[in-house]
Amino acid sequence: xxxxxxxxxxxxxxxxxxxxxxxxxxxxxxxxxxxxxxxxxxxxxxxxxxxxxxxxxxxxxxxxxxxxxxxxxxxxxxxxxxxxxxxxxxxxxxxxxxxxxxxxxxxxxxxxxxxxxxxxxxxxxxxxxxxxxxxxxxxxxxxxxxxxxxxxxxxxxxxxxxxxxxxxxxxxxxxxxxxxxxxxxxxxxxxxxxxxxxxxxxxxxxxxxxxxxxxxxxxxxxxxxxxxxxxxxxxxxxxxxxxxxxxxxxxxxxxxxxxxxxxxxxxxxxxxxx
DNA sequence: ATGTCCACCTGCTGGC
DNA sequence: TGCCAGCAGGTGGACA
Numbered sequence: 001x002x003x004x005x006x007x008x009x010x011x012x013x014x015x016x017x018x019x020x021x022x023x024x025x026x027x028x029x030x031x032x033x034x035x036x037x038x039x040x041x042x043x044x045x046x047x048x049x050x051x052x053x054x055x056x057x058x059x060x061x062x063x064x065x066x067x068x069x070x071x072x073x074x075x076x077x078x079x080x081x082x083x084x085x086x087x088x089x090x091x092x093x094x095x096x097x098x099x100x101x102x103x104x105x106x107x108x109x110x111x112x113x114x115x116x117x118x119x120x121x122x123x124x125x126x127x128x129x130x131x132x133x134x135x136x137x138x139x140x141x142x143x144x145x146x147x148x149x150x151x152x153x154x155x156x157x158x159x160x161x162x163x164x165x166x167x168x169x170x171x172x173x174x175x176x177x178x179x180x181x182x183x184x185x186x187x188x189x190x191x192x193x194x195x196x197x198x199x200x201x202x203x204x205x206x207x208x209x210x211x212x213x214x215x216x217x218x219x220x221x222x223x224x225x226x227x228x229x230x231x232x233x234x235x236x237x238x239x240x241x242x243x244x245x246x247x248x249x250x251x252x253x254x255x256x257x258x259x260x261x262x263x264x265x266x267x268x269x270x271x272x273x274x
Numbered sequence: 275a276t277g278t279c280c281a282c283c284t285g286c287t288g289g290c
Numbered sequence: 291t292g293c294c295a296g297c298a299g300g301t302g303g304a305c306a
Contacts (some may be wrong), residue, residue, distance in 0.1 A: 006299070011297055039282075074305065113283045115300060158277060262278065264299065
């Protein structure tokens, strides 16, 4: 079974890297807002504010993409099905938001399920912008350590799987990479967060970094080697060891299991993960 | 404070 | 063959 990857941290990182050469240093010549809202209403002054703005740089925080301009920062979230389409051959009914650069490149934010969001934040307000300020450490940065996890998980009785999805504990993980990281570190998804030994947390940190880095590397390869006819940025081929593989063989020979918790699928191997 | 559940949304799948 | 219920899940809010 093959599952299209949802936009988690690696997909957002790959998207930002793909947008950078198109946007960085450019001036936004035209902005089109095609509906009132995605998950949240578009800022009412979005079009006016971005038109004529100069893009100074692009970045990412957790699953948020950041487009810094001389008039503030455009913060976008891809939700579950969001992607940017660059110079697409044809129009699509789920192209909700368009930027045209002074070079005539056209970028469409496409999101058929509309769980994504777009916001515009003043530079001086960015450090206290609530959606970003509440986030835990970047998993690929120096602040994600076993010691951090030990402190953040202390006393927590919930399952480690659920807790790792909490963006305040670690920022940027979603259902897919949490399942993969737990599998690689041999930790059962239902294990109580507060009761995990330090050595296992060390292994978990390593596994989280590794699975994200491998995925970003794969995405980078895709961007370099493969030009999608529609210029899609945000989805790329990937292979998972447990996610979406219910009933298939784990590397150890046991069968991959699926369990639903809180309406979310958890894929795991009952033999490798304890 | 913490854990649990639901709403949001649409394309796809499986069952009849 | 066609229809439709059910499912997928990131996030924020409601609730106990």
